[in-house]
Structures are given as C-alpha cells and as structure tokens.
Amino acid sequence: MSLTFCEQLIASATARPGKIAMTRLGATGSESTTFGSMLDQIRSIAWRLEKEGINFGDRVALMGENHPQWAMIYLGILYRGAVVVPLDPAGMIETLSAFVENSEAKRAFIAYGSLDKFRAVCDRTGKSIPIVAFGVNDLSQVEKNGHELFSDWAGTPRPEGFDDARPPAKAGDMAILIYTSGTTGVPKAVPLTHGNIVSETDAVEESMGFTEKEIILSLLPLFHAYSQIVNLWIATLIGASVIYITELSSEEILRGLKEGRVTALTGVPRLWYLFHKKIFDGVRAQPMLVRKLFSWMMGANGFLRDRLGINAGRLFFRQVHEAFGGNLRIAASGGSSFDAEVARDFHKLGFTMLQAYGLTETSGAATVTRFEDNRVGSVGKPLPNVEVKIDEPNEEGIGEVLIRGPIVMPGYYRNPEANSEAFTEDGWFRSGDLGRFDADGHLYITGRKKTSSFCLRARTFIPKR
Structure with a gap:
C-alpha cells in the first residue's frame, strides 16, 4: 500500500533530521529550520489543533505572506x-x-501584517473565529487583542504515543480548499485531496528532475496551488531546502538567489520577463563591440545546444549566471503563455526554461516540458498517468483542452451547477483553454474559451524595481 502524503512527510523528515529544510533571509541575517525541528513543530501544531477541538475534516483558514511558519502551519x-x-x-x-463563510472555517492562522484585515472579515461575517498569529514582530499588539501565538502552538508538548500514531487522512480525504472566484453567486472552491497532492508531486518530480539536493527560492504566493507544488509538496517529500525572503524586490530576489545558492526557481512569465529586461538593458548600455560579441556568443551557444547538445552558457555568460547565484539548474514558468522569443534568449544564454500548464483544478501542472524534450513555445507533454485531449478540434487542430487523471479535483465544493459544467459525462475536466497538439505530442495553448483559474494574477508577483 502506498504511503499517504503525511506518512511520506514523516519518512522524509525522519531520514534527514539535521538537514536544513527552510531558511528565511532577512536584512540582519538568516534563520534556518531543520527537517527534524520542522517535523516536531508540525506535530505540535497538529496535536494543538486536536486539543482545541478541530476535528477531522474541519476547515482552518491560513492567510499571510510567504514565511517558514506559513509552511509549517499548512503541514500541521x-x-x-x-x-x-x-x-x-x-x-x-x-x-x-465570502470565502470564510462558505468554508465554515473554525480557526484561523493569520500573519501579523494581516490581523487587522482578518478582524474586519470577522466583523463583516459576524463570526468569532479564534486566531493564532504568526510572523509576529510586535507581541504587545497581538496580546492586546487576545490572539494566541505560533511560537506557543509550535512548542506545545505532545502526549506519549502521539508521534507513533498514523496521521488520520487517507488519499481520498480533502486536504486543501482553494477559492478561485469573486463574491457573485456561489464561491467556486477547489477541493484537492491528499491523493491529488501525492499524484501531482510524484509526476512533477519525475518529469522535471527535482532531487533532494535542490535549493528552492520561494517567490510565488503560497496560497496558489502552483507555488505549493514545488515549495511545499515536492520540497517536503524529497528533502529539498527552501529559501524565503522578506521582501519581493529585485534586489532581494537576486540576493536570495546568490546567498541561498539556489538551484531551482519557479515563476510566472512576468517575473522572467523582468529578469530578461534587466539582462538586456545592461547589454544595451555597453559599447558596440561588446554588444556585437554578446550577440555572436548567443548565436554560437544556440547553435551548439541545438545541433550538438553542448551548452556553453556558463562559460560564455558567466556574469549572467552568477547574477542568478551561479547554481540555477531548474528554471520553470507557469500560469500563462510564455513569449517564445524570450524563451529562446534564455536558451541561448544557457538556461533551460521549463514550461508548465495546468489549473488549480488539476492540482497545478497537467503538462510540463522536460530537459530532454523542451520544445520552445509548447507547454510540454502530459504528466505520467495524466490524459490530455483536444475536444472537437477545428481544421487547425484547435479545440478545448480536456484533462483526466488522479491530479484532477473530485469536484467543486458545494457547487453542483459548476460541476455539471466543468466535467463531461465520461469524467473529463473542461479546462476552458484552447490548444492543439503537434505531431510529436507537444501541447500548445492558443487561447481561452473561458477564464482559466490557473492564470495567476500578475499583480501578486511583480517585484519592486
């Protein structure tokens, strides 16, 4: 019998208790948490939830910016x-x-900077939801409002035998409830199961080549499924390390890449476009001879990679690679289509830009490009055990992208009308996106039939200049 997500979490952390699981880089230094300490705090949070009356299947709200404590609360x-x-x-x-009311959340973990907003939510809904504050930097303000603290919860002593008991959730049990729409009508909530998470994690890990040696920079907000795939699911289960930064600015991102010796970075296209602009603005500021040499080396490395399978990018463009920390191995983009010319430029610079396509409803990615089969412009081929087909293709082969497999949600939460529209009679999920396959089975997204819930909002990910 295959292990559940939480059982794999335990096995991973137990196998490497002294390894760094998470590091938060701040202006005055860094703070790290080992896998052993992480598991200890996760278990204490889980026990405290049980002690405080949170039953199996109860919903718990979690709101705040990316932070190691956010991750441990989530896992707890x-x-x-x-x-x-x-x-x-x-x-x-x-x-x-609307989301809090629909989910019937019984408790909330709220970051210090979001406490006022969540109190306003409670006032609006008329609900008195107990709050645990995390990421706290002003204890007097938190204590004045009667909130509990993450540090107290994460340090709660556990009864004898608690650690030996199997976590209760099975593959078919709901793990996450992610909201994807506004307040008009019934909120559209995507329930992902523990089995969805394991299926997605196994497939992405296999397809994109993540290993326990990875050091991942956490940039995309963790409330999105796309970010959870790499930063929480994969990193936790394979034993990779995650770097968190305190500010989403270009300077802090580059500092995180360098000081963290980051090997893997996932982002939306806009993030990579900003990196691209920064690189080529710098090139354009150079004398003509340097610009011509740079252009020639790009052409030469493109030829070497395409014709001979040789990548001289780190040799030709050492300064560019060092700006990304000098260790970046996996560069991935998802959330919307990626400009083919920008992808080609990164290819010529020596980076392999992997693409992912999917929706929240498919646990994130449903297709990805691979290192050994990375066709620029496409979003790759389906993940293992995932089926993708084009519904009613026109003469150009374009039609709606349909998806089926263990990564697909069981159905929208308490929304039968949305479910009747989202699934075909034989169980295929309607993505609402238009696409086509080439002769070799690579998927290309050509447009949208409706708004895609996995098209992440650029506002959230635009770094300060």
Whole structure:
C-alpha cells in the first residue's frame, strides 16, 4: 500500500533530521529550520489543533505572506486531518468574507501584517473565529487583542504515543480548499485531496528532475496551488531546502538567489520577463563591440545546444549566471503563455526554461516540458498517468483542452451547477483553454474559451524595481 502524503512527510523528515529544510533571509541575517525541528513543530501544531477541538475534516483558514511558519502551519493542518483554506492577504474584505463563510472555517492562522484585515472579515461575517498569529514582530499588539501565538502552538508538548500514531487522512480525504472566484453567486472552491497532492508531486518530480539536493527560492504566493507544488509538496517529500525572503524586490530576489545558492526557481512569465529586461538593458548600455560579441556568443551557444547538445552558457555568460547565484539548474514558468522569443534568449544564454500548464483544478501542472524534450513555445507533454485531449478540434487542430487523471479535483465544493459544467459525462475536466497538439505530442495553448483559474494574477508577483 502506498504511503499517504503525511506518512511520506514523516519518512522524509525522519531520514534527514539535521538537514536544513527552510531558511528565511532577512536584512540582519538568516534563520534556518531543520527537517527534524520542522517535523516536531508540525506535530505540535497538529496535536494543538486536536486539543482545541478541530476535528477531522474541519476547515482552518491560513492567510499571510510567504514565511517558514506559513509552511509549517499548512503541514500541521494536513497532519491533523483538517483542511487548509489558504487566503490571499491582498484580497478584498468582501471577497475574503465570502470565502470564510462558505468554508465554515473554525480557526484561523493569520500573519501579523494581516490581523487587522482578518478582524474586519470577522466583523463583516459576524463570526468569532479564534486566531493564532504568526510572523509576529510586535507581541504587545497581538496580546492586546487576545490572539494566541505560533511560537506557543509550535512548542506545545505532545502526549506519549502521539508521534507513533498514523496521521488520520487517507488519499481520498480533502486536504486543501482553494477559492478561485469573486463574491457573485456561489464561491467556486477547489477541493484537492491528499491523493491529488501525492499524484501531482510524484509526476512533477519525475518529469522535471527535482532531487533532494535542490535549493528552492520561494517567490510565488503560497496560497496558489502552483507555488505549493514545488515549495511545499515536492520540497517536503524529497528533502529539498527552501529559501524565503522578506521582501519581493529585485534586489532581494537576486540576493536570495546568490546567498541561498539556489538551484531551482519557479515563476510566472512576468517575473522572467523582468529578469530578461534587466539582462538586456545592461547589454544595451555597453559599447558596440561588446554588444556585437554578446550577440555572436548567443548565436554560437544556440547553435551548439541545438545541433550538438553542448551548452556553453556558463562559460560564455558567466556574469549572467552568477547574477542568478551561479547554481540555477531548474528554471520553470507557469500560469500563462510564455513569449517564445524570450524563451529562446534564455536558451541561448544557457538556461533551460521549463514550461508548465495546468489549473488549480488539476492540482497545478497537467503538462510540463522536460530537459530532454523542451520544445520552445509548447507547454510540454502530459504528466505520467495524466490524459490530455483536444475536444472537437477545428481544421487547425484547435479545440478545448480536456484533462483526466488522479491530479484532477473530485469536484467543486458545494457547487453542483459548476460541476455539471466543468466535467463531461465520461469524467473529463473542461479546462476552458484552447490548444492543439503537434505531431510529436507537444501541447500548445492558443487561447481561452473561458477564464482559466490557473492564470495567476500578475499583480501578486511583480517585484519592486
């Protein structure tokens, strides 16, 4: 019998208790958490949830910016067998209120900077939801409002035998409830199961070549499924390390890449476009001879990679690679289509830009490009055990992308009308996106039939210049 997500989490952390699991880089230094300490805090959170009356399947809200404590709370909720309801800290109070009401969240973990907003949500809904504050830098303000602290929860002593008991959740049990729409009508909530998570993690890990040696920079907000795939699911289960930064600025991102010796970075296209602009703005500022030499080397490395399978990017463009920390191995983009010319430029510079396509409803990625089969412009081939087909293709082979497999959600939460529209009679999920396959089975997204829930909002990911 295959292990559940939480059982794999335990096995991973137990196998490498002294290895660094998470590091938060701040202006005055860094703070790291080992896998052993992480598991200890996760278990304490899980026990405290049980002690405070959070039952199996109860929903627990989680809102705040990326932080190691966010990750441990998330995993602690799953360990308990409760359901994480991740919320956007920049969301409108009206929208957040609708999500909290629909989910019937019984407790909330809220970052210090989001406490006022969540209190406004409670006032609007008329609900008195107990709050645990995390990422706290002003204890007096938190204590004045009667909130509990993450540090107390994560340090809660556990009863004898708790650590030996199997976490209660099984593959078919709900793990996460992610909201994808506004306040008009019934909120559209995507429930992902523990089995969805394991299926997605196994498939992406196999297809994109993640290993326990990876050091991952966490940039995309963790309330999105796309970010959770790499930063939480894969990193936790394979034993990779995750770097968190305190500010989403170009300077802090580059500092994180360099000081963290980052090997893997996932982002939306806009992030990579900003990196691209920064590189080529710098080139354009150079004398003509340097610009011509740079252009020649790009052409030469493109030829070497395409014709001979040789990548001289680190040799030709040492300064560019060092700006990314000098160790970047996996560069991935998802969330919307990626400009083919920008992808070609990164290819010529010596980076392999992997593409992913999927929706929240498919646990994130449903197709990815591979290192050994990375066709520029496509979003790759289906993940292992995932089926993708084009519905009613026109003369150009374009039609709606349909997806089926163990990564697909069981159905929208308490929304039968949305479910009847989202699935075909034989169980295929309608993505709402238009696409086509080439002769070799690579998928190309050509447009949208409807708004895709996995088209992440660029606002959240635009670094400060």
